[in-house]
Amino acid sequence: MSSPDPQVRAARNHSETSAGRKPAVRGPVVAVTGAASGVGALLTARLAASEEIRRVVAIDERRGECEEAQWHILDVRDPAIADKLRGADVVVHLALDLDLGSEAAARTAYNVRGTQTVLTAAAAAGVHRVVLCTSAMVYGALPDNELPLSEDAELRATAEATGVGDLLEIERLARRAPRAHPGLNVTVVRPAVLVGGTDTALTRYFESPRLLVVAGSRPAWQFCHVEDLCGALEYAVLEKVEGELAVGCDGWLEQEEVEELSGIRRMELPSAVALGAAARLHRIGLTPSPAGDLAYTMYPWVVSGSRLHDAGWRPKWTNEEVLAELLEEAAGRHTVAGRRLGRKDATAAGAAGATVALLGAAAVVRRARKARRR
Secondary structure, rough: OOOOHHHHHHHHHHHHHOOOOOOOOOEEEEEEEEOHHHHHHHHHHHHHHOOOOOOOEEEEEEOOOOOOEEEEOOOOOOOOHHHOOOOOEEEEEEEOOOOOOOOOOHHHHHHHHHHHHHHHHHHHOOEEEEEEEOOOHOOOOOOOOOOOOOOOOOOOOOOOOOOOOHHHHHHHHHHHHHHHHHOOOEEEEEEEEEEOOOOOOHHHHHHHOOEEEEEEOOOOOOOEHHHHHHHHHHHHHHHOOOOEEOOOOOEEEEEHHHHHHHHOEEEEEOHHHHHHHHHHHHHHHOOOOOOHHHHHHOOOOOOOOHHHHHHOOOOOOHHHHHHHHHHHOOOOOOEEEEEEEEEEHHHHHHHHOOOHHHHHHHHHHHHHHHHHHH
């Protein structure tokens, strides 16, 4: 059969574009897990609108809002996901549970088993690249960290902070996958403190009435806006860069700069008091954040992002701009030791002085318990 006349082909492409569909492109077919919400939803919409992407396959336990994507509703731990990945060139795995309120064992079972299943299914389906997203937290927050850390820096984090143990296991799976599945390439993207509709122990730090500073610590703050993370993930999808990639705003903010920009005053506590109180409150279930989360507010874990920069990627947001958005999102929220409070409790806690950040939570909970018993 002869090829259509060029004018007919052009008219057909114009008609498809006019109807709201992209003209045929030769780019990759990309599957996104966790596509219905958060970063997954933003990336799915971004890829669906890109002229460099042929088709987007969206996978989640519920349908999202992107009408241009082809949706499959299932749990990423279901081996049937392999059938849904057939024909995809790249998989971006974003179906992770890092919610502070999740039960730790269930969260780990979902995150680790889900990643294992996606990697195995991708290899079985003939996918040639999987993009995973962890966090720059895997480098660890340590007093002797270089400023900034290179992508090749040793991963020295421990499993003591929320979700970091899961992320370290995902990193291990990423390193092992190309050996277990020859021909499968794995790219890992590690964002700095992620901001933009996110809720983590680090974003809640800025909802407190005072910014807790542990005596003798050396904080350095680097943020990553979700839009910049999506841009970095798109670079990885299009194979403009590969390997382990750190992503964040250029440079960092010292604690004094954060306090000046935010207008929130600090409160300084001795290390033994801060860490001991955080551990006790978490152990008895009064706060969602373990003591290990405090390390990421004490010591630097700033990343260079050199591989993305060398590939031509640049962040669109500065640390100052992301901090301003974070403070806007935090407005009206009241958090003490990682625990969200009502307005009345927060007002009382804010007047309690420097120790409120950790010790006030226990008093608030005790008062609430007494009120319930009356």
